Amino acid sequence: MILFFTGIIVGLIVLVLSADRFVNGSVATARNLGMSPMLIGLTIVAFGTSAPEMIVSGTAALADSSSLAVGNAIGSNIANIALVLGITALVSPIPLKAVVLKREFPVLLAATLAVTVLFLDNHLGVWDGVIMVVILAISMYFLTRNNLDAPELIDEVAEVPATSTPKAVIELVVSLALLLASSKLLVWGASGVAREMGVSELIIGLTIVAIGTSLPELAASVASALKGHHDIALGNIIGSNLFNLLAVLPIPALLNPVNLDGEVLLRDYSIMLGLTIFLAASAYIMQKKGHLGRVLGGFLLATYLGYLVLLYLSVNVQI
Template structure:
């Protein structure tokens, strides 16, 4: 059977998913701004959730179409790609500055969440209780970020508001509606294509989620980070990665738990989550050890990228059955 329809669905689905997510965020921000919502609240809620909207919608769709393993792979794989691929390449292009707010507030929260999520996954299951606990932890994390922002150190989600176009209410509502409809439709198209591709190739849905979908949803971040690095405007790159990974763990991973409870493949925990946690800890070690120099150097970026390439080779061999 030809793979072209499935590959086409994946490519078109990814393109529409990313485009519609941007329109959804712009429309949501426009509606909230015109309604008088404070910028801090908009940044920590609408922009933060909107940035992870592709991963959340894909995971929700995968869970509802009986492909929850793909949803888990998407959440974990996106975090691995963000650190190893996106940040690794960005740092190789140009050393990334270390912001005090990220080291003081956002990194400790991500490390704590990574450890806490591991405890919930140790029984190799995701239940509605787990999903609710993830959402509770997300609220706590956002509250801590908001309190830190009161001291004048705004997280990157808030600073992204400055780049948003100003929209009147009518146009904002239009983009919100168009973005939401296309987000749902494109995520369905992407999951269908990925699921059928997995069945045709005999590859597990977990591996498809860890690779094709995770990398696909990380490509816009990679392009934006590299472009910013080339222009010298990459001071928020590390904070964006930390914030995105925080939402992937708590909001994206909550989707399959709430919508379609499942038993987790042991490999997802002992191989994939272990790599994700290891990269997170390694990045923290790099960041704090390079604090005096004030930036992540190309050497650290090279190590992160090499680890990601090695992990991808392991997944490729696993997909081939050895």
């Protein structure tokens, strides 16, 4: 058991560090090849920040652990809303930007409701994965057709230090290799813990793996809040959840279709859907105040703790 937990910890640390270098190497390479900062932000930065979840899900699916991959995607979305935004709002109220209310929330809600239909048969197959990828393409179109009001993307690209093309390519290749190796180690450790504890890989994906892959978002959001620069925190979480739903979740569906237990829809996906709707409704209700306050943050964090208790009780029932 100690060996498996060590694999999880080492895998997560290397995964997070290599993901950051992967984004830097990708951005530097694309910039040296002449891509515009806005295009880099909308593609490489957006996908790169979800690289840990995507590669972990792919590795898990190929290792015949598709339930772990599904749990990673759904659990990360739950953690992003209830844990990351909850703690961030407690540190400092989160500003509400008009573009998030008018464009990003409607897209996330529509995508989440559409994917809900695919879960009704408790099976994720190839066609489900194809449909989710198509929804991702449509969502990206709506999000990017008027992208002149997204200077934060250009700022993110500008923060990546200038690097020569050879060095950028080497960083890109090495970080990608580390991503693949660390994700394999993480999946091995998570699967081993599941077997030793006698619980499903889904539960491990929803908790240990999901929280671990959400730690970068939590660290970045809290650090930005402490510095007073967290005006894009909500938009970042919405973007991360959209990619988890439409870019991470299709991976096990396409690589290794899986039959899901009914509890995935009734418990986990329903909680994710409920949190998404609740967060959107709260944002629209509080738009006159211009921020999401500490009371909401406390409620979200309490909800996440309650969800963990529910999972704990579910494990005890299984045992």
